[in-house]
Amino acid sequence: MVRAIILVKSPKKLIAARLRKVDSVSDSFPTSGQFDAVAIIDVEELAQIKDVANQIQKINGVERTETMVEVQ
Template sequence: MVRAIILVKSPKKLIAARLRKISSVSDSFPTSGQFDAVAIIDVKQLSQIKDVATLIQKISGVERTETMVEVQ
């Protein structure tokens, strides 16, 4: 299992709730600061992270994302 954190910039309210609707997102919550929400994702293969990030970027109102992969 590969875990990643995707930071999301979006002025849309309830963006964290929208992120939780994506099947690979195990948790999501709003934040204050440079980014508006965090999505924690769990996938089977490293290559799937890009697919999830692309899905998030297609959500209406998402301005940008930044992805960090957990290193063990």
């Protein structure tokens, strides 16, 4: 199992709720600061992280994302 955190910049309200609808997103919540929401994703293989990030980037109102992969 691979876990990653995707930071999301979006002026849209309730973006965290929209993120929870994406497959592999185990949790999402709004944040203050440079990014507006965080999505925590759990996938089987590292290569799947890109697919999930692409799905998030296609959500209406998402301006940019930044992905961090958990290192163990």
